[in-house]
Amino acid sequence: MADTRSAAWDTYAQTKPQRRATNAKGETTWFNWTQHPDHGPGAMLLDLREGQSALDLGCGSGGNLAHLATLGMRAVGVDLSPRQIAKAVERWPDVDMDIHQGEAVEFLEKWPTHFDAIYSVFGAAYFTDPDLMLPAVHARLKPGGVFAMSQNPAVEGCYGCQASYIPRGADEDPAIVKRWDYPADTWATMLKQHGFEEVTVTILPAPEAGKKKIGTLLIRGRRGHDWPRN
Numbered sequence: 001m002a003d004t005r006s007a008a009w010d011t012y013a014q015t016k017p018q019r020r021a022t023n024a025k026g027e028t029t030w031f032n033w034t035q036h037p038d039h040g041p042g043a044m045l046l047d048l049r050e051g052q053s054a055l056d057l058g059c060g061s062g063g064n065l066a067h068l069a070t071l072g073m074r075a076v077g078v079d080l081s082p083r084q085i086a087k088a089v090e091r092w093p094d095v096d097m098d099i100h101q102g103e104a105v106e107f108l109e110k111w112p113t114h115f116d117a118i119y120s121v122f123g124a125a126y127f128t129d130p131d132l133m134l135p136a137v138h139a140r141l142k143p144g145g146v147f148a149m150s151q152n153p154a155v156e157g158c159y160g161c162q163a164s165y166i167p168r169g170a171d172e173d174p175a176i177v178k179r180w181d182y183p184a185d186t187w188a189t190m191l192k193q194h195g196f197e198e199v200t201v202t203i204l205p206a207p208e209a210g211k212k213k214i215g216t217l218l219i220r221g222r223r224g225h226d227w228p229r230n
């Protein structure tokens with residue numbers, strides 16, 4: 001199953017261009033939660049201090065992770081796609097980050113230490129059943145650690161497991177991966193049911209300028225200060 005998914009995401013890697021050399025502010029690394037360039041909150045959402053650890057679930061070509069590494073965080077990423085990881089290595093050769101090829105829930109279950117923050121930007125947390133992902137994330141966070149994820153908002157009435165199509169070429173069927181969509185209040189309930197506190201789920205509107213009008217669903221919660229529970 002993971003092999004089929006990793007082949008699908010390898011296809012995606014081939015079509016997606018590398019991140020720009022600099023953003024609108026001229027920065028060489030930056031954090032972007034949304035599908036729109038230079039838009040939305042930055043890494044502060046993770047509430048991290050220098051030297052703390054962060055795990056990116058479905059880190060792709062590593063742009064957000066590279067930013068955390070340059071801020072002095074211990075930056076760990078996991079991604080199913082060898083091609084995405086090759087792009088991360090090519091794009092950030094001198095940045096000290098630790099990227100692993102693998103499936104996110106399996107990684108969370110096996111990794112030996114806990115993280116100060118775990119996040120996923122249109123990443124593995126979008127493309128994994130939340131009843132598997134949320135308990136695995138909660139168990140791998142330090143007390144008080146933040147989990148945040150972003151994805152497209154659900155289309156009204158299209159809830160639960162949905163199909164995403166990744167184009168392969170004019171003469172080929174697309175690759176298909178599964179994603180999970182819910183209304184914001186359902187996400188909030190699910191996070192609380194899985195033990196997260198201080199839960200917020202918001203839809204960040206798209207930038208006013210430009211033709212793209214779909215906003216970004218931003219989900220955030222914190223592990224309680226109990227220790228150890230899992």
Ligand SMILES: C[S@@+](CC[C@H](N)C(=O)[O-])C[C@H]1O[C@@H](n2cnc3c(N)ncnc32)[C@H](O)[C@@H]1O
Pocket residue numbers: 005009010057058059060061062078079080081084102103104105120121122123124127128
């Ligand atoms: C749309 S891309 C986003 C990549 C990156 N987070 C970004 O913002 O550019 C989704 C990424 O999630 C990875 N992915 C999807 N499901 C995964 C899973 N179950 N475990 C690990 N990685 C996964 C894919 O390989 C892909 O690189």
